[in-house]
Amino acid sequence: MAKRSFTEDTWRTDPWFRSLCKALASCKSVDEVADFLRDVGTLSELKAWSERFEVAKQIAAGKTYRAITEKTGASTTTVTRVASYLDGGGGYKRALAASHHHATPHPRGEAGARR
Secondary structure (H helix, E strand, O other): OOOOOOOOOOHHHOHHHHHHHHHHHOOOOHHHHHHHHHHHOOHHHHHHHHHHHHHHHHHHOOOOHHHHHHHHOOOHHHHHHHHHHHOOOOHHHHHHHHHHHOOOOOOOOHHHHHO
């Protein structure tokens, strides 16, 4: 079988990718999502995805690229790439809005939860 190819024009409609998205959407809790992601991703992939989302949170909070690279260990290339997607497609923005809306209060109050 020939290797499947994802392009900027076709990735969203690829049936295998759509199936993956439906599987993620069917998860009913953070733990179910975590279990599913662990099954489909390596620890290195999970770390990279987590790092990118943290970078997106830091960019949205107005941190400088230098501060983000120092805090997260992400390369400036990664920070720049995340920033370009944060300004574009909307996936990061929706996820950040949802995670902010559903944030669990920190035991020391809201200020302690942020830093």
